[in-house]
Amino acid sequence: MKIKRLPLLGTLLLGTLVLSACASGTGADSTQPPADGDAVTNGSTVTVYTGRHYGIEPVFAQFTADTGIEVRFTTGNDPELRERLIAEGVNTPADVIMTADAANIELAADAGVLASVDSDILTETIPAELRSVNNDWFSLSQRARVIIASTDRVENPPTTYAAVGNPEWKGKLCLRPSTHPYTQSLVASLIIAEGEERATEIVQSWVANDPLYIDSDTDIYKAVAAGECDIALANTYYLGRLLTEDPEFPVGIVWPEQDGRGAHVNVSTAAVTANAPNPEGALALIEWLATDGQRQFVDANFEFPADPNLAPNEIVAGFGEFTADLAAVRQLGDNQPAAVRVLSVTRYE
Amino acid sequence: MAILTTNTDASARATAAVTAGDGGASRPLATSVVGMRARSWTSTAVISVVAVVLSVPLLVIGWSIVDPSTEVWQELWATRLPGMIGETALLLVLVLAGTLALGTALAWLVTAYQFPGRRILGWLLVTPLAIPGYVLGFVWLDTLQEPLGARGVRSIWMCALVLTITLYPYVYLFARAAFREQSQRAIDVARSLGCSRRTAFWRVVLPMARPSLAAGVALVGMEVLTDIGTVRLFNVSTIADGVLRVWFGTGDRDAAAELALLLIGVTIVLVAVERLARGRARFTQSGSRSGLRVERLRGARAVAASAIGWGAFTIAVALPLFRLITWSLEAQRTNQTATVSGDFGFHLASSLQVTAVATLACLGFGLLLVAGLNRRRRSGSWLGRLATLGYTVPGPVVAIGVLITLASVDRLGWLPEGWLLVGSFVGLIYALVVRFLAVAYHGVEASIAKVSPSVVASARTLGAGRFRVATRIELPLAGAGIIAASVLVAIDTVKELPITLILRPFGIETLPVWVWQATSESLWVQAAVPSLAIVSVGMLLVAVLLWTLERGAETVS
Numbered sequence: 001m002k003i004k005r006l007p008l009l010g011t012l013l014l015g016t017l018v019l020s021a022c023a024s025g026t027g028a029d030s031t032q033p034p035a036d037g038d039a040v041t042n043g044s045t046v047t048v049y050t051g052r053h054y055g056i057e058p059v060f061a062q063f064t065a066d067t068g069i070e071v072r073f074t075t076g077n078d079p080e081l082r083e084r085l086i087a088e089g090v091n092t093p094a095d096v097i098m099t100a101d102a103a104n105i106e107l108a109a110d111a112g113v114l115a116s117v118d119s120d121i122l123t124e125t126i127p128a129e130l131r132s133v134n135n136d137w138f139s140l141s142q143r144a145r146v147i148i149a150s151t152d153r154v155e156n157p158p159t160t161y162a163a164v165g166n167p168e169w170k171g172k173l174c175l176r177p178s179t180h181p182y183t184q185s186l187v188a189s190l191i192i193a194e195g196e197e198r199a200t201e202i203v204q205s206w207v208a209n210d211p212l213y214i215d216s217d218t219d220i221y222k223a224v225a226a227g228e229c230d231i232a233l234a235n236t237y238y239l240g241r242l243l244t245e246d247p248e249f250p251v252g253i254v255w256p257e258q259d260g261r262g263a264h265v266n267v268s269t270a271a272v273t274a275n276a277p278n279p280e281g282a283l284a285l286i287e288w289l290a291t292d293g294q295r296q297f298v299d300a301n302f303e304f305p306a307d308p309n310l311a312p313n314e315i316v317a318g319f320g321e322f323t324a325d326l327a328a329v330r331q332l333g334d335n336q337p338a339a340v341r342v343l344s345v346t347r348y349e
Numbered sequence: 350m351a352i353l354t355t356n357t358d359a360s361a362r363a364t365a366a367v368t369a370g371d372g373g374a375s376r377p378l379a380t381s382v383v384g385m386r387a388r389s390w391t392s393t394a395v396i397s398v399v400a401v402v403l404s405v406p407l408l409v410i411g412w413s414i415v416d417p418s419t420e421v422w423q424e425l426w427a428t429r430l431p432g433m434i435g436e437t438a439l440l441l442v443l444v445l446a447g448t449l450a451l452g453t454a455l456a457w458l459v460t461a462y463q464f465p466g467r468r469i470l471g472w473l474l475v476t477p478l479a480i481p482g483y484v485l486g487f488v489w490l491d492t493l494q495e496p497l498g499a500r501g502v503r504s505i506w507m508c509a510l511v512l513t514i515t516l517y518p519y520v521y522l523f524a525r526a527a528f529r530e531q532s533q534r535a536i537d538v539a540r541s542l543g544c545s546r547r548t549a550f551w552r553v554v555l556p557m558a559r560p561s562l563a564a565g566v567a568l569v570g571m572e573v574l575t576d577i578g579t580v581r582l583f584n585v586s587t588i589a590d591g592v593l594r595v596w597f598g599t600g601d602r603d604a605a606a607e608l609a610l611l612l613i614g615v616t617i618v619l620v621a622v623e624r625l626a627r628g629r630a631r632f633t634q635s636g637s638r639s640g641l642r643v644e645r646l647r648g649a650r651a652v653a654a655s656a657i658g659w660g661a662f663t664i665a666v667a668l669p670l671f672r673l674i675t676w677s678l679e680a681q682r683t684n685q686t687a688t689v690s691g692d693f694g695f696h697l698a699s700s701l702q703v704t705a706v707a708t709l710a711c712l713g714f715g716l717l718l719v720a721g722l723n724r725r726r727r728s729g730s731w732l733g734r735l736a737t738l739g740y741t742v743p744g745p746v747v748a749i750g751v752l753i754t755l756a757s758v759d760r761l762g763w764l765p766e767g768w769l770l771v772g773s774f775v776g777l778i779y780a781l782v783v784r785f786l787a788v789a790y791h792g793v794e795a796s797i798a799k800v801s802p803s804v805v806a807s808a809r810t811l812g813a814g815r816f817r818v819a820t821r822i823e824l825p826l827a828g829a830g831i832i833a834a835s836v837l838v839a840i841d842t843v844k845e846l847p848i849t850l851i852l853r854p855f856g857i858e859t860l861p862v863w864v865w866q867a868t869s870e871s872l873w874v875q876a877a878v879p880s881l882a883i884v885s886v887g888m889l890l891v892a893v894l895l896w897t898l899e900r901g902a903e904t905v906s
Contacts, residue, residue: 047855054870072855075866079597080851083749087756088771093855107600174499177584179594212500213584218871219499228499340598344428349584 045070046281049085050098051078052268055300062296063288069281078104078181086111090275095282098140098270101181103188105137105269106333115272115279121287125294125307129326130267139267140289141303144324145186146263147254148239149231150224157231157254161190161264164231165205173211174220174232178343182217182235182266187342188335189264192328196338203346213349218242224251240302240315255322262323266332267306396721399714400736403783406750407738410606411613422607429591437587437615440509440580441573447513448569452520453562455661457550460528463645464654471525472895474658477665478518479887481844483578484864484880485515488669490582491873508583512576514665516569523565526898527558533642546644559626567623574616575743577847588612589743596749609746616741670884676877683874697882700843700859704886706774707781708789708839714782715789715834719797720819737787744784744847751780751852777852784848785838792834796827829897836894843886860886 046069050056053075060071076084078099085092085108097114099105108114114136122131122138130139147164149157158164164173176183190199212229214220217238224232242249255263270289272282289297290307298305299313304324311317422430459471477485489511493502501507531554539549555562580587586594589612596605646654714736722730739747755770770776800823808818824831846861853862860879867876 053866074853074855075862076850077597077869079600080745080748084752084771084851087749087752088769089756089760091756091759091769091771093769093772177581179581179590179598184598213503214499215581215584216871223499226495226499337599337601340594341424344424347428347432349586 044068044281045072046095046278046285047071047093048073048096048098048285049081049094050075050096051081051104052098052100052301059289059293059297059300063285063293066292067284067288069284071285082108082111082113085113085273088275089113092273092275093277094273095276095278096270096285097273098268100268101185102139102267102269102329103181103185103333103336105271106132106330107336108271109134109136110333113274115274115276117272117283117286119283119287122290125290127306127308127326129329130306132330137269137271138286138290139269139306139329140286140294141268141298141301141306142265142324143268143303144236144255144263144265144322145182145233146236147231147256148221148224148234148251149254150227151250151252153227154230157252159254159256159258160260161186161233161256162202162205164233165202165209167209169231170209172230173206173209174223174229175206175211175213175348176217176220176233177213177215178340178348180215183348184336184339184343185266185332186233186264187339188332189325189328191335191338191342192331193261193325196342199339200342200346203342203348207346207348221249221251225249236316236319237302239319240313243315253319255320257325258323261327262325265304265324265326265329267329268303392721396718396732399717399721400732403714403736403786404738406747406754406780406783407742409753410609410742410746410750412606422604425591425595425604425608429586429594433586433588433591436505436585437574437589440505440512440585440587441570441619443505443509444512444516444573445566445570447509448517448520449562449566451513451661452517452565453524453555453558455517455658456521456524456528457554458654458658460525461641461644462654463643464651466655466658470655470658470662472892473662473666474521475518475895476662476888476891477515478840478894479884479891480515480666480669481578481846481861481864481880481883481887482512482515482572482576483582483846483868484673484876484883485665485669486511486579486582487868487873487876488672488880492668492672503582503584505583505585508580508585511583512573512579514661515579516572517665519568519572520562520565523561524558527561528554528641531557531641536641563623563626567619570619570623571616571741574612574619575741577743577745588615592743593745602749605746609742612743613738613741670881673877673881673884676874677881680874680878693878693882696858696860696863696879697886699857700861700883700886703777703781703849703853703857703859704839704842707778707785707842708835710778710782711786711789711838712793712831712835714786715793716831718786718790719793733790737790739783740785740787742784744845745851747784748780748848748851751776751783751848755779772852772854774854774857777849777854777857780848780852781842781845784845785841788838788841789834792837793827793831796830796834797823800826829900833894833897836890836897840887840890840894843883843890 048060048071050073056073056075060073064070078101081097081099082104085094085097088094092113097105097108099108105114109132116134116136117138118135123135126138130142131137147158147161158166158169178184187199187203190202194202212223214223217234218241220232220234221238221242223229236253239249239251239253242251257263270286272279272286276282294305294307294310298310302313302316304312304316455474459467459474486508489507490502493507497507535553535557536546536549539553540546544552574587575589576587577589577593580590588608592605592608592612595601595608718733718736722733742750752771755776758764759769759771764770770779804822804826805818808822809815813821844861845859846865849857849859850862850865853859860883863879864876864883867873867879
């Protein structure tokens, strides 16, 4: 029997490679600087965990161009970044955490991993409803979750979230599954405004309409355009994106609850972490995003500015003026577990 | 070559059979040198440490069972849990039945019959392994949206179909290996006793391949149970999906951990059923490995055979690939190839770096475990099982377990100042080893078990020391199988998303992370370029796998 030496040699070589790769990996890629290291602690670099990643890089690049402070960032899902920040505790390299949703930042605040910040710039620019009571997180943009309807087929769309459960929409409704934070925070806002019992009834009436669940707002818009459903609940900024591709896109926005509390808005947020190695740099970034960078940050995703004095982008302004349910924003986090419960009880998919 | 079966883990049989290039054969009673040292206390200690280190992240998660939160359970039981269990069971049954039927049928087709394109199809039918389920999922979702409607396409049936065409290669590989190992003699005897060729297949060939088929199906079962990406696309609410739903929706880590334990429980049931299905089957074959007599198909039958093979390949690979290429070209044309961080080369380099190091690390630990564990009891060893537990748990659960573990170590302050495991390259590799070691370990184990004990005994008689026998005879002879096991790990790693997403260090952005960045915003066109890159790397790896298996089959016999 022939004995082949090649595999053996190969194994040995590979083994050496493992060691060298691990070694180089530890040194170069783990990028954990020595305690007295200069890369992170002298203020020239801010480290960001961001759950919002669409179009974020040019914004950070502009910040670096304006201030000379480098941004090092990693992207991920909001809850996972929050878990990572909590697990890392005092050792976290993150100076800033940014989320695409108010509830997740509130849960991080509850876990004690955010720092309370004393900044005149932020308290003057961002309305009180859009930052936490302790000033440990700040909204940077608003995203409204509204009723959307086919402009071809629907003449009298519902104007309240409760009316979406009207039997006339049976089989004609599209919704996002309950796994998504957008759905959870919308239901949390119903609980805040109407109480858990009434919120349960409303969600129950939606479910009774046998909705088509689609886990993508873009696809929900496309389903309404294609006639898969006539009405749906979705965020406005996706329409902004679709309208830039096709100005004739046949779906319109209905601002709900305009005679009452206003349309549900969620926010994208930023916070300085409690154990930030570079808290000054972190604050500088958030202040810049709220002021000089606000325009670019908000417009990158067709959102509404957190700064009420800043007009929305042209396409977004075309959606019309509306009243927003700002009062609920700060309570969304506390009501999220109840929202998940309501969604479970009603068998919302 | 004898076909023996032993009572071992389902996943053990699974990877072992693929990598050893046979139908799950191993020789439990053979004595060899690699593994003899197991009797010493030091090696037992080393192996115990390795097993504990690799299982801590899961034990951390499992710890919650000590203090069960009964309220959450009552609520879940009253609301979603029955539905989750029902959908998980239905999906499992559909995909297991689908992969079993498709994998076995295609394997029999290319093994027993000669028809135009048979040789190339034998290879091509393995290639769905290269396409991640979450990619195949969004391609088919978008493709079938128009003909079936958005409502029709989002169903458990479509989800089962997509999972079936992604996962059938596991069954196909085992079935093909098992059929190849069979000798014509058994069939001839059956035929002489009055069986038709068809009856002989059902009553002789298939029952003899049963252990291998059960092993392949068990592996498919584990993939289905731990899948997150595909089930979400099709609105199927499984237990694995429920773990993340509870965890991330309410932040209730304990309740999520208890659901994860339920998932491990289901896996244990699956393994038990696999053993039952295999029964006490012990098939040995006497005489030389003559192989099956191949029947040449002509005319309409040959055309039909070709059509079936090419049809399966078209649905599973060619059509999705065509759509990905079209989208990629569109992305090029409309300049949508920009990524959040870095260019194409950067992502590719990240992926290759992570895949290479993780594969080698898995291989290293696999060899260590095999060398350290007592050969006779190796496959059933609880230490081996402990070390490879991560394969039965969804990726995000492994990731959070590793996150908690490494963060606790970091807080102890044993490392030099400023050095942290969380967010380090080493931490990421550790997590991937926890998740995928099972694949490497069982592959290596099976390959070394195949080395004939008489060869080892001869070498020892001729005065070779244990180390010399291990390095000069066992490892070289098992080489092909070991390479094949490594390639399987590499294929799994290059497609891996949830662990990399949570634990990657700054400066590492793999191709699947890029896909996620695009698909989480429903930007299918932008997701096409990185998806295509993953598939290309996967295809190369599949080619290496097949080449190794062919060569391995020649060397061993």
